[in-house]
Amino acid sequence: MSSEARRPAHLGVADLASAAWLGIATLLVVVLSSCSDPLVAAPTGRIGVQITLSTTHLVAGTPIKGTFIVTNSGDPINLTLASRGCMPGFQVYLEKGDLKNAAGFDEPCVSTPFVIEHGTNRFPFSTLTRYSACAQPGGTITPENPPCLASGGYPPLPAGSYEAVIEWSNTVPLPRPAAVTVTLTD
Numbered sequence: 450m451s452s453e454a455r456r457p458a459h460l461g462v463a464d465l466a467s468a469a470w471l472g473i474a475t476l477l478v479v480v481l482s483s484c485s486d487p488l489v490a491a492p493t494g495r496i497g498v499q500i501t502l503s504t505t506h507l508v509a510g511t512p513i514k515g516t517f518i519v520t521n522s523g524d525p526i527n528l529t530l531a532s533r534g535c536m537p538g539f540q541v542y543l544e545k546g547d548l549k550n551a552a553g554f555d556e557p558c559v560s561t562p563f564v565i566e567h568g569t570n571r572f573p574f575s576t577l578t579r580y581s582a583c584a585q586p587g588g589t590i591t592p593e594n595p596p597c598l599a600s601g602g603y604p605p606l607p608a609g610s611y612e613a614v615i616e617w618s619n620t621v622p623l624p625r626p627a628a629v630t631v632t633l634t635d
Contacts, residue, residue, distance in 0.1 A: 495523035496565075498626040500541055500613055502576070509633040510579045510605030515541060517572040517615065519623065521565050528563040532619035536561045539618070541576045543611040543631060548592060550606065552581040554618040565623070576613060578633055579603045608635045 497520035502513050517539065529536045535558035542551045583597035583604060584590045598604050612628035 496521055496526075496623060498624055500615060500626050500629050502613060502629055502631065505630060506632045507578065507634070508605075509608060509635065513576045513578060513613075513631065515574050515576060515613070517541065517574060517626070519565050519570040519572070521567055521570065523567065525567060526565040526622065528565060528621045528623075529560060530562075531622050532563075534558070534560055535619055536563045537617050537619040537621050539572070539574070539615055541574050541613050541615050542581075543576060543578065543606065543613055543633075545606075545609060545611045548606075550577065550581050550593070551616055552577070556618070578631075579605045606633055608633050 497518075499518045499520075500515060501518060502515040504513060507513065531537075538554055538556055540552060540554075542549070544550060580593070580595055580603045582594045583602075584594050585597055585601070588594075590596055595604055609632070611631045611633060613631050614628045615626055
């Protein structure tokens with residue numbers, strides 16, 4: 450089959466040449482614009498991550514303050530670029546068996562850079578030790594959606610041992626930090 454037979458009838462040689470140059474120009478713009486941004490991929494072995502908590506033994510219902518620490522011995526990493534242009538969010542939540550007390554993400558996509566700089570980066574957070582949802586009277590009750598308190602508030606998690614883990618709203622090129630054991634009491 451000749452090249453004439455494969456070309457759409459409505460496009461001439463000049464149209465195809467213009468389209469080819471447009472494609473090359475677009476590719477060039479994308480490549481050049483990415484040259485000024487920090488690296489996206491995290492080089493293996495150059496990133497250390499850790500969840501630290503202000504306490505690991507407390508009364509259920511009390512929030513825990515913590516810090517997500519990222520140690521980067523390499524070049525800066527723009528997590529927004531790694532997340533297809535949307536700044537990622539993270540949360541540290543408690544889980545125990547099938548109970549995953551994650552609150553979820555509902556932020557719109559914003560292009561604000563989230564850069565992991567060379568050195569030690571600290572990101573503060575607060576973790577709930579109460580349920581992140583509850584069922585109002587007449588609502589559906591599940592293990593992750595217990596009845597609300599009489600005041601309408603969220604009930605505390607049951608006493609016991611939990612793991613504090615991190616979740617990202619988007620995929621990021623960072624290793625997953627070790628979970629931290631948290632003990633809740635009544």
